[in-house]
Amino acid sequence: MSLADSKQHPDTRKRILDAAEALFVEHGFEATSMRMITSRAGVNLASVNYHFGSKEALIQEVFRRRLAWLNHERLRALDRAEAGAKGAPLKPHQIVEAFFGVSLRMAADTEHGGHTFMRLLGRTYTEPTAFVRQFLADEYAAVVPRFKQALFRSLPDVPPEEILWRFHFMLGAMSYAIAGTDALQLVAEYELDEKDPGALARRLMPFLLGGLRAPLANQPVKPKEKGARRAA
């Protein structure tokens, strides 16, 4: 360890992380072997254990290096919105934009690996490996309460429990959309415009807000007339 940077070959660590990230999103954690990672990264097999200690520690580092920045940006976006509101409750679309907008912009970044990582993150949300779950819960511990409180203030007439469920649903819609496996071949014919990073966001955001602000279920059902409301 010298006074200058301690890393002589900072390449290796990054090459491993990038290769692991790409392989994890493609095959999952278990189906991705150390040999697949190291051969793709062009490094020696033992270097993963040397630099990270274990496969499990590698997985955590894959998440940590990007998730820390992501959640920091989300809090920053929320701070900015609240500063502009001067004490007044935020509008729902501002909160949704702060939380999901950052994710979607990161997912639109295909050059620096943000896209790959968001796909991995979305996929991992439904993959409840014990230690990954705990890790995610810890990483989000500082973010979730802030957004919960902002939403409660923003929607005072909606029961808090209902708000949280809808936040839950929104997270699912986004994760699935970003993970983008399209298992039912629904949108296979309509490829996302690669040149336009905001294409997905412009489709998803209205959906999320529409769901969040939908009328509550236990309202008396009366729409029996033909002229029902439609989109557009």
Added chain:
Amino acid sequence: MSLADSKQHPDTRKRILDAAEALFVEHGFEATSMRMITSRAGVNLASVNYHFGSKEALIQEVFRRRLAWLNHERLRALDRAEAGAKGAPLKPHQIVEAFFGVSLRMAADTEHGGHTFMRLLGRTYTEPTAFVRQFLADEYAAVVPRFKQALFRSLPDVPPEEILWRFHFMLGAMSYAIAGTDALQLVAEYELDEKDPGALARRLMPFLLGGLRAPLANQPVKPKEKGARRAA
């Protein structure tokens, strides 16, 4: 093979399928070993290969035995709704109910394993193992076009592409809600009422419909192809 049923011990097959189903949703396909399955099922290790041929074939059978019924019910629900409409376009909520309602009712069945299976299915949507993807696409091949067409008729003013994307989002919200990992600990404090199978449906359905019928975003990019059939 006699004229009667050929299965002397139909237990074994079912025990294996049930054990595999439960373990797959808990650990994933790769992390679930044959020995875990057979020991939980209380059968011999070799019986999986004897009855199913391979682990991959077992996975497919786990899906097939329930997915066939699920999709058949979805089509039946759609048929009933269309029969009642007498040629008129269905309302969006009827189509959503036909597709997602069946899923949610199956997910509410904790006694016969429907709940476990729907969790597995939701989890698998974001787990794009090659042969599973192909299998799912085949199983849904008869269902998806029917629902697509019904939605197109129901929402004539919304661009078909937009409808499919929103169907895509709805599927994600439901899958995530059913898979129910709650990675962010959002609704951990509000446990679902186990006694009430419709609890999740009453929360999710309004969200889905709100998202489906949300106002369209103004798209700055003008599609260069075709005559741009948009809402006038």
Added chain:
DNA sequence: GTATGATTAAAACAATCGTTTGAAACGAGC
């Protein structure tokens, strides 16, 4: 009873897993 086909049982197969080892190669300071 015996014969027959289906199912189960225990053991072993080669292959791959994550990890560890010990030596070789490297780079900076003297």
Added chain:
DNA sequence: GCTCGTTTCAAACGATTGTTTTAATCATAC
């Protein structure tokens, strides 16, 4: 030149993977 701490390398470790094998067991028909 030499030394020292860091990193890379090839090889091997024991454990576990999915699968196969061979014999034992079962139920039924003759």
